[in-house]
Amino acid sequence: MTENNGKEMVRMENVVKRFGTFTALNEVSISIEEGEVVVIIGPSGSGKSTLLRTINQLERHDGGRIIVDGMEITDDIRTLSKIRTETGMVFQQFNLFPHLTVLRNITLAPQKVRHIPQREAEELAYQLLERVGIPEQADKYPGQLSGGQQQRVAIARALAMNPRLMMFDEPTSALDPEMINEVLKVMMELAADGMTMICVTHEMGFARNVANRVVFMDEGEIVEVSTAQEFFTAPKEARTQMFLDQILTH
Amino acid sequence: MTTFTTIQPASVAQRIVWAKANLFNTRGNAALTVVSVGSAALLLFLAVRYVLFQANWGLVAINQRLFFIGSYPQDETFRIWIAVFLVVGLIAVTYGIWAGKLRPYLIAIGVVAAIVLTLGLGTEFRIEEHEFTDVIESAGQTQTVTGIDSVLVVDRGWAPSWLYAVSLGLAVPFGSTWVLMACVFATLAGGAWVGKQLSRWRSNPIVLQGIGALWVLLIPAIVLMQFGVSSNSWESAFLDVLVFAVGVFFSFFIGLALAMGRISPYWAIRVSSVGYIEVVRAAPLLVWLLFATFLKDELGPVGEAFSSIDLVYRVMFVFAFFGGAYIAEVIRGGLQSVPRGQREASQSLGLSSIQMYALIVLPQAIRAVIPAIIGRFIALWKDTALLAAISLVNTLEKSKKILSGQTDIADGAFFEIYIVVALIYWVVSYLLSKLGSAAESRLGVGERR
Numbered sequence: 001m002t003e004n005n006g007k008e009m010v011r012m013e014n015v016v017k018r019f020g021t022f023t024a025l026n027e028v029s030i031s032i033e034e035g036e037v038v039v040i041i042g043p044s045g046s047g048k049s050t051l052l053r054t055i056n057q058l059e060r061h062d063g064g065r066i067i068v069d070g071m072e073i074t075d076d077i078r079t080l081s082k083i084r085t086e087t088g089m090v091f092q093q094f095n096l097f098p099h100l101t102v103l104r105n106i107t108l109a110p111q112k113v114r115h116i117p118q119r120e121a122e123e124l125a126y127q128l129l130e131r132v133g134i135p136e137q138a139d140k141y142p143g144q145l146s147g148g149q150q151q152r153v154a155i156a157r158a159l160a161m162n163p164r165l166m167m168f169d170e171p172t173s174a175l176d177p178e179m180i181n182e183v184l185k186v187m188m189e190l191a192a193d194g195m196t197m198i199c200v201t202h203e204m205g206f207a208r209n210v211a212n213r214v215v216f217m218d219e220g221e222i223v224e225v226s227t228a229q230e231f232f233t234a235p236k237e238a239r240t241q242m243f244l245d246q247i248l249t250h
Numbered sequence: 251m252t253t254f255t256t257i258q259p260a261s262v263a264q265r266i267v268w269a270k271a272n273l274f275n276t277r278g279n280a281a282l283t284v285v286s287v288g289s290a291a292l293l294l295f296l297a298v299r300y301v302l303f304q305a306n307w308g309l310v311a312i313n314q315r316l317f318f319i320g321s322y323p324q325d326e327t328f329r330i331w332i333a334v335f336l337v338v339g340l341i342a343v344t345y346g347i348w349a350g351k352l353r354p355y356l357i358a359i360g361v362v363a364a365i366v367l368t369l370g371l372g373t374e375f376r377i378e379e380h381e382f383t384d385v386i387e388s389a390g391q392t393q394t395v396t397g398i399d400s401v402l403v404v405d406r407g408w409a410p411s412w413l414y415a416v417s418l419g420l421a422v423p424f425g426s427t428w429v430l431m432a433c434v435f436a437t438l439a440g441g442a443w444v445g446k447q448l449s450r451w452r453s454n455p456i457v458l459q460g461i462g463a464l465w466v467l468l469i470p471a472i473v474l475m476q477f478g479v480s481s482n483s484w485e486s487a488f489l490d491v492l493v494f495a496v497g498v499f500f501s502f503f504i505g506l507a508l509a510m511g512r513i514s515p516y517w518a519i520r521v522s523s524v525g526y527i528e529v530v531r532a533a534p535l536l537v538w539l540l541f542a543t544f545l546k547d548e549l550g551p552v553g554e555a556f557s558s559i560d561l562v563y564r565v566m567f568v569f570a571f572f573g574g575a576y577i578a579e580v581i582r583g584g585l586q587s588v589p590r591g592q593r594e595a596s597q598s599l600g601l602s603s604i605q606m607y608a609l610i611v612l613p614q615a616i617r618a619v620i621p622a623i624i625g626r627f628i629a630l631w632k633d634t635a636l637l638a639a640i641s642l643v644n645t646l647e648k649s650k651k652i653l654s655g656q657t658d659i660a661d662g663a664f665f666e667i668y669i670v671v672a673l674i675y676w677v678v679s680y681l682l683s684k685l686g687s688a689a690e691s692r693l694g695v696g697e698r699r
Contacts, residue, residue, distance in 0.1 A: 058594050085600035095595035099613050108609065109599035161599060 007034040009069055009165055009196045010055060016063035017050055017220075024050040026220040027064070034164075037197045039207040039228075042217035043243060048200040051217070052167045055198070056087045069164055085113055088158030092170040094150045096142035096157070102129070103138040106157045114161065121160070128156035132186050148179030155186055166190065168199040204247065208232055216240045302412040306663045307419030308402040310670050312375050313652050314420060317670060320485025320648055329479065330488060331430055333472040338434055339441045340468060344461055346445015347452050348692050356439055363435035367428065369414050370421030372407020418670055469499040481562040485643040487674050490634040493562070494678075497569030498627050504570055505577025510607070512582055523578070530575035535568070536636050542568045543640045565637065573630045580622045584615030624686030628679050635675070645671055 010032040017025040024047045032038050040048045053059040054066060057073060057080055066073045068083045097105050106128060107121040116124070129135045132152035134145075142150055151171055158166060168187065172180045184206050191197055191210045201207065207214055207228060214231040216224040216239075224237045235241050274280040310317070319330055345355065377400050384395045406414045414421065422428045451457045473496060476484070484492060511523030530538070542564040545553050556564065588611050596606040616623070638647040649667045 056598050058597060081600055081602070084598060087598070089595075089598035091591060091595065093589075093591050095589075095591035097592065097595070097610055097614075099617065109601060112605050112609070113600040157599070 008032070008067075009034045009036070010198070011067040012051075012055075012064065013066075014064035015051075015054060015061050015066060017047075017054055017059060017061050023220050025054065025061070028220070028222055029064075030215065030222060030225065032196065032198065034196050035194050036212045037191045037195075037199070037210055038213050038215060039211040040198065040200045040215045040217060041202065041204075041207060041243075042223075046217040047220040048217050049169050050220075052089070052169050052198060052200055055165075055167065056084050056089060058089075081113075085109075085161055086163055087165045087167060088161060088163035090151070090154050090158055090166070090168045090171045092173050094142070094147070094154045094174070096150055096154055098142050101139055101141055102134075102145070102153050105142065105153060106160045109157070110160050124160055125156070128159050129153075131159075131189075132156050133182070146179060147175045148182045151175065151179075151183045152186055155183075155190075159190075165196045165198070168197065168201065170200050170202070172201065172203060202247070204232075216243065218243070301418070301669075302415045305415065305666045305669075306402075307415055307417075307666055308375065308404045309652070309656065309663045310419030310666055311370075311373065311404055311421075312402065313656075314422075316648055316652055317486055317645065317674070319488045320483070320643055322483050322485065322488060323479060326479045329475050333475060334434060335437060336468060336471065338437050340461075340464055342438045342441025343445040343448070344465075346442035346447075347449045347457070347461065348445075349442075349688065352442055352446055355442060359435055359438050363432075365417045366421055367432055367435070368421075369409045369417045370407070370423045370428070371409075372405070373414075373421065373423040374405040374407075376403055376405070377401065378403050418673065419666070420670070469495045481560045484562055486648045487645045489562070489637065489642065490631075490644050490674075491678070493566055493569055493637065494631045494634050496566040497573050497630055500566075500570030501573030501577050501626075501630065502623075504574030505581055506612075508574060508578035509581035509585060512578070513585065527575045527578055530572055531579075535572050535633050536639060538568045538572055539565060539636060539640050561640075561642065565640070565642065569630065569633070573626065576626050576629075577623060580619050580626060581615060583622070584617075584619035585611065587618045588614045620686055620690050624682055624689075628682050631678055631682065632675060645674055 008031055010030075012028055012030050015025050015028045016023070026047075028047070028051060040051065042048050050059055054061045055068060061073075069086055071079050071083055073080065073083065096102075097108070100108065103122060103125050106125040107118065110116045110121045110124065111118060126135060126138065129138055132155055134149050134152055137145060137149060137153070142153065145153065155171075171187070172183050175183065180203070184203060187197070187199070187206065188210055199206070199211075209228075211228045213225055214228050215222055216231070216235075216237070218239050224231070224235065224240045226236065230236075231240070232244070235244060273283045319327065322330065346352070349355065380399045380401065382397060382399045386393045386395055404414075404419075409421075422431050448457060473492065476492070508523045508527060511519045512527075514520050514523070542556075543561065546557050547554050549556070559567075592610055592614065593606060596610045601609070634644055635646050637644040638650075643651070649671050653664050653667055
């Protein structure tokens with residue numbers, strides 16, 4: 001666990017997101033500090049992924065304010081692009097680029113967006129592949145890797161942009177059970193290094209052991225925010241208790 | 251690593267077992283097999299007999315030049331030869347870099363070269379005149395007619411007539427053309443060898459981009475080289491290839507622009523792209539060609555300016571914009587096939603919209619629709635036959651002119667002429683489809699899942 005130094009990384013104030021008549025986020029407010037690991041859990045359709053996706057604006061929010069690393073999200077495309085380069089995102093379906101090699105998947109954005117020379121970008125990529133434990137896969141294509149390996153490449157790809165915030169959107173949900181741990185291990189190491197992380201996940205073990213805070217969402221609202229310890233042992237809200245009963249009974 | 255499945259060649263015994271189980275398993279099936287194999291064999295026999303022993307390829311042989319370049323001025327043919335060498339050299343080098351094996355390719359070139367270069371050696375043509383006497387019966391009266399009949403005779407040099415017929419009369423007699431053709435075949439072989447040497451650097455982006463750039467520059471270069479020869483003398487296969495090449499080149503980029511226009515965030519661009527595509531696709535190409543031919547001042551200054559351009563360029567314009575409308579729809583299909591997650595991943599990495607489309611979305615989209623794009627190109631190539639309908643002298647029109655100008659010596663050999671016309675269309679179509687399947691298998695590397 002890392003000590004919070006008090007600097008605010010993400011601030012959401014009364015954020016609203018609607019899809020047609022459906023309200024996915026209803027006046028959501030939360031503040032996340034640098035170095036914090038926050039796990040968001042909740043039943044499906046509760047707005048967890050949408051919350052993540054408004055932070056890097058894969059979904060535009062319809063109301064409220066979102067401030068990332070001191071920059072408020074507006075219509076200004078430059079701010080948006082800056083925020084996106086500073087936030088890494090890992091998807092449930094990996095979303096690696098199938099027509100590019102693993103190495104190119106990782107070096108593409110640093111070269112094109114950060115304008116890092118090719119050689120440097122490749123060195124960085126090899127370091128990151130080493131870090132996620134698959135340095136020998138650099139010249140393969142994503143389709144030739146297992147799901148767990150692909151997800152680790154996706155993490156390396158996001159890290160290559162040297163982000164200040166990493167967001168994980170159900171990173172282990174599409175994996176075969178035997179591959180989940182290799183991905184969680186990488187995430188734990190990342191947390192131990194002090195990365196600010198927001199994770200939507202159903203891995204309760206990860207939440208209990210790694211998260212500083214756990215956020216429980218339901219029906220587009222944040223129902224409860226508490227420390228991991230409190231959350232699992234003494235939930236305050238009835239809805240939280242009900243959800244925990246459902247997922248922890250078997 | 252790739253895993254290869256080896257398929258063991260079947261033994262004769264296995265094949266008999268297979269045939270019994272699949273072709274002769276019921277009485278009806280056996281009858282069907284016998285009838286279909288029998289009629290196919292009969293048709294093949296008749297075709298071979300016609301080509302080798304019955305057809306008269308003399309008219310093709312003496313009109314080779316007209317078939318390929320029509321009445322292009324003799325002094326300027328170097329322009330066409332340069333174009334031929336550029337195309338052939340680039341094809342060979344590209345093939346050498348990306349194709350697997352050289353041997354089957356070299357053998358195929360060797361066979362074609364042997365036919366074209368040797369079977370024509372010693373060939374000479376002369377027209378023999380015979381006196382003839384015919385008895386004509388009409389309306390119950392008999393009449394005796396005498397006259398002189400001209401017959402084209404081909405001295406075939408050393409090759410027996412049936413062997414000569416293999417070349418359909420397209421074998422080249424000795425002369426400057428023979429030397430140049432020999433150089434073409436040498437370039438095809440040598441270029442592939444050079445490509446093979448370069449192939450160790452084929453993953454190097456400089457090689458890839460260099461070859462790509464040469465291909466893109468090729469067509470404008472060839473067209474620019476034709477300035478200095480009046481477009482009135484662009485005829486025959488040369489005209490078809492030129493119109494097709496320019497049409498393909500621009501239709502791809504126009505199609506790309508229209509496909510991007512359809513998904514533009516701006517309403518006006520979206521609507522005009524869709525409107526353009528729907529209007530252009532709604533009328534046949536022939537109608538657009540007729541518009542381009544007969545438009546005078548109907549559209550005021552626009553029409554006048556357009557009609558002041560040479561007809562050939564107007565036709566190229568129509569081919570490019572007509573083909574573009576179809577290519578746009580094909581690419582749109584490709585764009586839809588790229589999962590949304592690809593766009594999201596690009597955006598989350600901070601790539602700009604242009605980078606996202608250029609580097610991530612379009613490469614995958616176009617790769618997915620290569621077969622359909624090649625299909626459109628083949629259709630566009632065969633559409634050049636329509637030029638005959640608007641008084642341009644394409645291969646088809648030229649062959650008609652050859653026949654009508656030489657009826658006295660044609661001796662009813664019109665079928666032979668059309669076989670060669672079909673062959674010219676077939677060769678280009680075949681090369682295009684080969685190119686398509688090669689591009690598919692080379693570019694499909696990342697698609698394995």
